[in-house]
Amino acid sequence: MAHPYRRRGRRKVCRFCVDPSLPLNYKHPEVLRQFLSERAKIVPRRISGNCSYHQRLLTREIKRARNVALLPFTEMP
C-alpha cells in the first residue's frame, strides 16, 4: 500500500556512519564544508540525512572551525 505522498528517490544515509574513516573535526574544513549551504548555513539533518549523533558532533565542529576562520560564518552565493 503505497503512501500517496511518499518521497521518491534515494534514501538518505548518514555519511559519517557509512564511512567511519571520514574525519569529523574542525581541522578538516573541506569535509565540514560539504554540510554548509551556499550561504554557509549548517545543512539540517532532514536534508543531509545525518544521524542525530553525528549531526550534533558536526554542528559543534563547524562552530569550532568558524571560530578560527577555517569556515565562514556567512557568505554571499
Add this chain to the structure above:
Amino acid sequence: MAELWSRYESLILFDPDLGEEARTELIGRVKEYISNASGRILKTDHWGLRDLAFAMKGRSKAYYLLVEFAGPAPVSTELARRLNLLDTVLKFQTIKLEDRLDPSELPGPGEEPGVPAAEEKAAEVAAAARAGDVGEAEKTEE
C-alpha cells in the same frame, strides 16, 4: 595525591606579515608560556600560511600553528592570558581533548615537566631565536 592533568590542543593564528625570524621567536615564546606554567608540549604542527574564511583584523591570511600539550588546570588559562596580550596573535582556540590524566603516564619525562625530551627541537628553535634577538627573548624571562 598527585595533581591530575588535562590534554589540550591550541590552534593559534599568527600575523601573516611577521618575518620568518620574528615568527620562530614568537613561537618559541608561546612554547615557553606552556612550559613555564608547568605544562608539557606533546606535538606541534605547522599548518603554515592559510587563507582565512573571512577577514580578521584587516588580514586575509594567517600563519596557523597547532600545539598539543598537557598540564595541570591553570596551564590553559595562563596560555590564554598570555596570548591575549600579544597583538601578533590574531586569534586562538584551545580545546580540551582529555582530562583527569595522570601526568606520570604521559609521554615524556615525568620528573621535569618543564623540559620534555620531545621538545628538543622546540628548544633549539627557541635558542636560535634567542641568539638572534636577545632583547626580545629576555622579556619572556620575567
